[in-house]
Amino acid sequence: MKKITLPALTFFSVLAIISCNRTKDTCELPEAYLKIPVDLEIVRMEDLYFEELTREKLLYNQEKYPEFSAAMFDNMGFQNQDQMVDELLKIHGDSGMQDLYQEVKVHFDNIENIEESLENAFRGIKHHYPDFKIPQVYTFVTGFGSDLIINEDIIVIGLDYFLPEDHPFQPVDLPYYILKRYNEQHLVPTIVTALSSQFNHIDVKDRTLLAEMIFYGKAYHFTKTILPCTPDEYIIGYETKEILGSYANEEMIWGHFIENELLYETNPFEIRRYTGEAPFTDVISPDAPGRIGRWLGWNIVDDYLINNDLSLQELMEQDDAREIFSKSGYKPR
Template sequence: MKQFKFLLPVLLPVAFLFGCNQSNEQCELPSGYKDNLSYIDIIRMENLYFENITKEKILANLESYPEFSKAMFANIGLENQEQLAEELLLIHQDSGMIELYQEVKKIYGDISDIKTELENAFAGIKYHYPDYKIPTVYTFVSGFGSDLIVTDEVIIIGLDYFLPEDHKFQPVDLPNYILKRYNRAHLVPTIVTAISSQFNKTKLTDRSLLAEMIYYGKSYHFTKTILPCTSDELIIGYETEEILGSYANEEMIWGHFIENELLFETNPFVIRKYTGEAPFTDEISPDAPGRIGRWIGWNIVDDYKEKNGLSLTELMEQDDAQLIFKNSGYKPRRL
């Protein structure tokens, strides 16, 4: 399969055209979002499970926070709460877990910024979906057992996964190209992208690469709409150079999909090469970032919504990937 060389020298003009995301200081949320602002409390469950912990306190926590307990501890598989409490007591008295908790507490003692970002995000969602019920938000330290749990009822943030990149505690099961997205700045965009799945309609019978590209494109478009002051880098998890290089080479990238007749490919192994986690998309170029199919899908979806004058809710309801592509008028940018 033919590979291409990314045209990195043209990044400067591309940066001018596409890389000028407004800073948070310059950007204001739409007035309609502000009208839907609801203040939330983030429940710091890690404090309840590490500070002066006893079996009796754990049993009280299990009873007082049943939604959290069900979502967080269901996979332990113990028969009753007495056994669960005994197991959790052993875990949270472990010296390594205590040290991890203390390190998280240093970094995330103050999470007022995360609280504000989530409140703004929920306001945006409620503007478009007035019936949306804001889930209860918890933080926790799981010993790298769970990074994020997002359901209709709860959001549980495993803060130990989001320590700084240079911190001595890091999850051992994540490669560096994924780990670089596990930080404070990416946290709320990642949560909003996960929430988007509640609204992202898709045809389960369409297992094509195009359908997967469009699905991810809709999810990123949702996140960008809800978080208009957030950069594309934080939404898709690319470095700035990867964003700019992709725009500089968009025509070549798209040509690869067309020349190799990939859009209607249904082989999951082939699809994974273009939308799955990877440090780069080697089938196109060693310089092409991984998940490039998702990025192309985002551009197609943006063009479709703009060309057809749709609301966010109308876009998310559209489950026909082929129709979205056909009516997008998508063409790579010529720079």
């Protein structure tokens, strides 16, 4: 495969793309979203497990919050309740864990911004899906064991993962290109993208690269619709320069996919090259950001909606990736 050296953006191309981007400073949430009542209470479980924890208090927590306990501790391999209690008392009494908890308390003493952002996100989802049941949301200090646990009933936010980038406490097993997305700006968009999976219909028999690209494109469009004032960078997890560079070189990137007949590729290894986590898409160019196939899928989905009069529900229910592509009329900008 021929690799591409992506040229630098011109001043005018940067201005053109920036002028099309909406930010929180120039955007207001739809009034229809704001009219939907949402009463969200985030339970700060770290306080219950790190402040003067005793056996009795731990057992009480387990009984009062069984969904949290099951989500957080059932996969830790405890053989019985006594072992679980003993180990959890040891873990949460550890000096290093206590130090981590104290740092989380300093940086996340007030989580009103997170709570407000989640409330607005849930309003948006309920506007499009009135039967959507708002999950119970918990925060916790996991010792870098779990960043986010998300399903239809529960969300657990591991706040230790979202400490500032220059903080001395950081997960040691994450490369920087992933670690830089662990911040408050990416938190709610990541949660909404994960929640989109329950609405994102797929054809399980279609295992092509195109199908995976469209799946992610629908997920990102869902998140942008629910969080219209959130910059694209925080939805897809690119830096601004990566967004700008990708748009400036979209024709060459798309040309690589067409010339190498990639859209209907079914080899999982090849698919991962274009949609999997990576610092860059090396088979295209060292300047092309990782997961570039997801970004292209988002553009295809956006064009599909521009050229077809569909609601968000209709888009998410469409499981035919080839039809989405064929009716998108997609062409690089």
